[in-house]
Amino acid sequence: MGLALDIARAILPLVIVGGIAVFVILRMKHKYEKGTLGKKKTKDAQNLLDSLIPFGMMIGFAIAIFLSIFSPISLLSAMTWGPGIGFLFGYFAYEIYSKKEESHS
Structure with a gap:
């Protein structure tokens, strides 16, 4: 069991x-096929x-490394979780920023 x-x-x-x-x-591929990927001017x-x-x-990745230094989380686990969660948050930021209108100032 162990x-x-x-x-x-x-x-x-x-x-x-x-x-x-x-x-x-798969979400990015779907957006590409529909032609709705974010475009900026x-x-x-x-x-x-x-x-x-x-x-x-x-x-x-950087946050995960700092967390592994100052907490009992192992470095190997942090190196897996950090970029994966950063990938998801980067995608969410991409979605939010691609919908934002550009200011013409």
């Missing part, structure tokens, strides 16, 4: 983060929009 619990404890974060990745990729705004998901992953 071995099965250890295996489940090791694989569960990968399964959940893999599910998050599949969800985001200026090149700078489009670059910001396109970089939200990778920035989310990097920020999630």
Whole structure:
């Protein structure tokens, strides 16, 4: 029983983060096929929009590393959860920012 619990404890974060990745990729593919991906008028705004998901992953990774240093969370587990949750939050930021109108000031 102990071995099965250890295996489940090791694989569960990968399964959940893999599910998050599949969800985001399928949503982006669906938006691409419908032609509703976020488009901005200026090149700078489009670059910001396109970089939200990778920035989310990097920020999630950095937060996870700090949490693993100052808490009993293992580094390996933090390295799995951080980018996965950052990927999801980056996608949500992408969705919110892509719907926002640009100000012409």
